[in-house]
Amino acid sequence: xxxxxxxxxxxRYAGRLLGGTLIGRLPNATAALCIVLLTRSExxxxxxxxxxxxxxxxxxxxxxxxxxxIVDRYGQPRVMLPAAVLSAAGMVLFALIGPDPLPVACAxxxxxxxxxxxxxxxxxxxxxxxxxxEDRLHAAYAxxxxxxxxxxxxxxxxxxxxxxxxxxxxxxxxxxAVGVVGALGVVTAPPSREWRAEPRAADWxxxxxxxxxxxxxxCLFFVGVALGSIAVAAVAYGxxxxxxxxxxxxxxxxxxxxxxxxxxxxxxxxxxxxERRLRVLTVGLAVCYAPLVLVPGVVAMTVLSGLAGVFLAPxxxxxFVVVDRHAPSGTVTEAFSWLVTAIGVGxxxxxxxxxPAAQFGGVAAGFAVAAGGGFIALAVLxxxxxxxxxxxxxxxxxxxxxxxxxxxxxxxxxx
Numbered sequence: 033x034x035x036x037x038x039x040x041x042x043x044r045y046a047g048r049l050l051g052g053t054l055i056g057r058l059p060n061a062t063a064a065l066c067i068v069l070l071t072r073s074e075x076x077x078x079x080x081x082x083x084x085x086x087x088x089x090x091x092x093x094x095x096x097x098x099x100x101x102i103v104d105r106y107g108q109p110r111v112m113l114p115a116a117v118l119s120a121a122g123m124v125l126f127a128l129i130g131p132d133p134l135p136v137a138c139a140x141x142x143x144x145x146x147x148x149x150x151x152x153x154x155x156x157x158x159x160x161x162x163x164x165x166e167d168r169l170h171a172a173y174a175x176x177x178x179x180x181x182x183x184x185x186x187x188x189x190x191x192x193x194x195x196x197x198x199x200x201x202x203x204x205x206x207x208x209a210v211g212v213v214g215a216l217g218v219v220t221a222p223p224s225r226e227w228r229a230e231p232r233a234a235d236w237x238x239x240x241x242x243x244x245x246x247x248x249x250x251c252l253f254f255v256g257v258a259l260g261s262i263a264v265a266a267v268a269y270g271x272x273x274x275x276x277x278x279x280x281x282x283x284x285x286x287x288x289x290x291x292x293x294x295x296x297x298x299x300x301x302x303x304x305x306x307e308r309r310l311r312v313l314t315v316g317l318a319v320c321y322a323p324l325v326l327v328p329g330v331v332a333m334t335v336l337s338g339l340a341g342v343f344l345a346p347x348x349x350x351x352f353v354v355v356d357r358h359a360p361s362g363t364v365t366e367a368f369s370w371l372v373t374a375i376g377v378g379x380x381x382x383x384x385x386x387x388p389a390a391q392f393g394g395v396a397a398g399f400a401v402a403a404g405g406g407f408i409a410l411a412v413l414x415x416x417x418x419x420x421x422x423x424x425x426x427x428x429x430x431x432x433x434x435x436x437x438x439x440x441x442x443x444x445x446x447x
Contacts, residue, residue: 056214082387091145100369174298256378294345
C-alpha cells in the first residue's frame, strides 16, 4: 500500500501539486472553527458564530463553480492566485475587527468565501496530464481524498494550539497567510501553467446538464450538512466538558478516521460500478454518524468521532470517479468545483442549523443535525439511482453538443 502511494508521489510534480493544494486549502478546513472561536472570544453567541461561518461557507459555495468556469476558460494562474489574495484580505479584515461592526464582518466573510480559489477542482483537472495512466489516476483520487483529511486532523489542533499560545486573532491571520502560500506553490508549477481545458459546449449549464452529476450534487449537499454541523457541535461539546483542546480532539479524530479510511480504501481495486459502491459507502457514513448523539465522555466521544470519519474519504474518492464518468468534456474544473459547492452550501446550512440546535436543544441536538445529514444523503442516492446508473449519457451529451467525445480517458472506466 505505502509503496504504491510512494510511487505515485514520486511522479514529477505530483507531490508538489498535492502538497500545495493541501496547504492552500487549510483555510477551508479550519475557517469554521476559527470563526466560531474568534466570535465567541469577542462575546458573540453560538448563533452569531454559526451565521458568520455559514456566510463564509455560502460565499465559498457560490465562488467555486464560478471561478472553476473561469479557470476552464483562462487557465489556473490568472485566476487562482488573485483569488487567493482577495480571500486572504477578507480573513485579515475579520481578524482585525472581529464580529463588530457586524455589517463589515459579514462583508469580510463574504469576500473571504467568494474568492476562495478552486484548488481542489484544479488539482483533479491536473491529475490526468501529470500521471498519464488511468489506474494511477484512480489511485490519485483516493490519495487525494485521504490526504485532504490531514487538513481536518492537523488543522484543528494547530488552530487550538495557536489560540492557546497566542490568540484567536493570530489563528485567523495564520490561515489567511497559508492559503496564499499554498496557491502560489500550485500556480507556479509547470503543469498548472501549461494546463488548458478541452473544448466545451456553449451551454450556460455546463456540467449541470448531466443528470448523474446533479444527483451526486444532491447527495454531497447533505454530506456537507453533516460536516458543517460538527464544527459547531464540537465547540459546544468542548465548552460543556471543560473547554481547552477538547473540540480540537474531536475534529482531529474525525479527520484521522477519514484519513485511515481513505488510505485503506485506495489500497485496492473494488468490484462493481462506482455508482453502486458509492451507495454502500454512504450507508456506512450515515450509520457511523448516528452514535455521536449519545455525547458520552471525552475519551469515548473522541473514539466515536474517529469512527464517524472512517467512511468520509472513501465516499469522496468514489464521488470523484463518478464525476469523471458523468461530467461533459471541457467542464472538468467546474464539475469538480460543483462538488465543493454542494458540500459548502450543505456545510453552511449545517453550521447555521447546529448553532441554534446546540444553544436551545443541547449538545446532542447539535450532533443530531450531523446524523440527519448522513441519512438524507443516503436517501438522495437511493432516490436518484437510475440517473447515476447511466454514465453513457455523458457521451450522448457530448455528441449532441460538440460533435463527439474528446480524446482522453474512457467515459466508462471504473475505480
